[in-house]
Amino acid sequence: MQTLMLTVEYDGTRYAGWKAAPKKENLDTVLGRIHTALARLLKEDIQLFCAAKTDPGVHARGQILSFQTTSSLLPSALKSSLNQVLPQDIAVLDARQVSERFHAELLPKHCIWELCIKTGPTPDVFRQKYTLFLPDLPDPLRMQEAFSFLKGRHDVRCFSPVKKKKAIMRELYSLRIEHSDDEMQLFLEGSDFLPFMPATLMQLLLDIGTGTLDACCIPSIFAGEHSYSGHAPAHALYLHDIVYISDRKDDFLIVDFTIVSSTFLYMAFWDGVQKSYLQLLNSIVL
Numbered sequence: 001m002q003t004l005m006l007t008v009e010y011d012g013t014r015y016a017g018w019k020a021a022p023k024k025e026n027l028d029t030v031l032g033r034i035h036t037a038l039a040r041l042l043k044e045d046i047q048l049f050c051a052a053k054t055d056p057g058v059h060a061r062g063q064i065l066s067f068q069t070t071s072s073l074l075p076s077a078l079k080s081s082l083n084q085v086l087p088q089d090i091a092v093l094d095a096r097q098v099s100e101r102f103h104a105e106l107l108p109k110h111c112i113w114e115l116c117i118k119t120g121p122t123p124d125v126f127r128q129k130y131t132l133f134l135p136d137l138p139d140p141l142r143m144q145e146a147f148s149f150l151k152g153r154h155d156v157r158c159f160s161p162v163k164k165k166k167a168i169m170r171e172l173y174s175l176r177i178e179h180s181d182d183e184m185q186l187f188l189e190g191s192d193f194l195p196f197m198p199a200t201l202m203q204l205l206l207d208i209g210t211g212t213l214d215a216c217c218i219p220s221i222f223a224g225e226h227s228y229s230g231h232a233p234a235h236a237l238y239l240h241d242i243v244y245i246s247d248r249k250d251d252f253l254i255v256d257f258t259i260v261s262s263t264f265l266y267m268a269f270w271d272g273v274q275k276s277y278l279q280l281l282n283s284i285v286l
Contacts, residue, residue, distance in 0.1 A: 004075060005098045006065040006082075008034070011089035013129070013235065018053040018063075030054070030090065034065070037085045041078065042071045049105040051242040055196055057234030059130070061114070062093075062241040066104035107244055110173060110189050113198040114240035115206075115232055117184040132236035137184050138209025140177045146208040147175040149218035150201065158221050158228065159201055160194035168194065175205070187240060199237055203230035 016027035035048050051064040073081075079095035086092070116131045118124065123133045151174075155167040162168070172190040179185070188201060207213040207230060220226045 001068055001070055001100075002072075003066060003068050003098050003100045003102055004078070005094075005096055005102060005104065006079075006092055007094040008063045008065060008090060008092050009061050010059060010063070010091070011130075012054055012057050012059045014089070015056065017056045017058070018050055030060075033087060033090055034082075037082055038067070040085060041081050042069050042073065044070060049103060051104045051109060052111045052193065052239055053195070054239050055199065055234060058199070058237045058239065060239040063239055064104045064242045066098070066102055068100070104242075108191075109245060110191065110243040111193055112187055112189045112240040112243065113193070113202070114238040115186040115188075115202045116236050116238070117186070117206075119182050130235060132233055134206075134210070136210070137179060137182070138206055139211070140179060140184075140209070142211070142215065143177060143186070143205045143209040144175060146205055146215040146218060147172075149215055150175075154222055156194060156197060158224065159204075160197045162194050170194070170197075172201075189243075196231060199231040199234065200228070202232035202237065204228060206232060 010030055012030065014028065015030050015033075017029060019031045020027040020029050031048060031050070035046070038046055038048065046067045046069055048065055048067045054060055054063070075095035075097055079092045082092045082095075117134055117137065118127065118131045119134050119137050124131070150172050153169055153171040156170045157164060157168050160168075170191050170193065172188070174187075174189045176187040176189075177184065178187070186202060186205060188198065188205075204213070204218075208215050208217075217226060217228075221228050
C-alpha cells in the first residue's frame, strides 16, 4: 500500500464544483472525472481526498489530492497516464509518494483564494471568461481597511449558506493585493473555508472597495445584525494554492531508500576499512 499526493489544476467552468451537492450526484464534477480516471488506471476503487472543495464554476491552480493504492505504479508514470485520459480542462501538475500520515483534507493548512479583475473601455473577448471586468478598479486601501475587520478568528456562518446552530470558527490571515493600471488580483488566505465563503468574502471586499458598502458594516454582519449574501462570479475565482503547516507537503515525502541504502553501505565499507587498518597497525606494533 502506498499513499500518493497529486497537485492538479482545472478549469471549473463546466463542473458542478469539486463534489456534487447531496441529491445531485449525477452532475459532472471534478472529483468524478479524476476518480474515474484513477480507477481505470489503477484497476481499483480508491477514496480520493482534496485540500479544499471548490464551488460550481470555480477554478483551481494548485489543488492538492491524496489517496492510498495497492498499485506499484510509479508516481511519474501515473502523472503521465492521467494527463492522457483526463479531459483537457483538468491537468496533473505533480505526483509523488508521501508518508501514510499525509491526508490532503485533514492536515492543518492555509488555503489561498484568488480573484482576477480587469478594467478597460472594452471587455477582452478572450479573458472575460476567466476574469471579472469592472468599469474601474476597486480601491486597495478601502479593501485593506475592510480586511482589518475580517482578520482573525471568527464565527463565519454569516458568510456561507451552511445551516448550523453552533458557531463555526475559522481564521483569516491575510489579504494581498497586486495591481497595475488596468488589472488587479486579490489573494485571500485563511484556514478551511465553508461552501461559497470565498466568493462571498471577495464580493464583500469588492463592494467596499468600490464604495457600495462601508467597512464599518462588517462587525454588524458578524454580530448578526445585518446579513450579506453577495457572491463574486465563479468564473473569476481560483483556488490559488494550499500551504500545509510546518512546511508542509515536503515534511511527508518518502525518503529515497536507494540513496539511503547506498550511503549506509558506503559508510559501512569505510568503517570496515578503518577497523582492518587498525588491526594491521596493532599486529605490527605487537
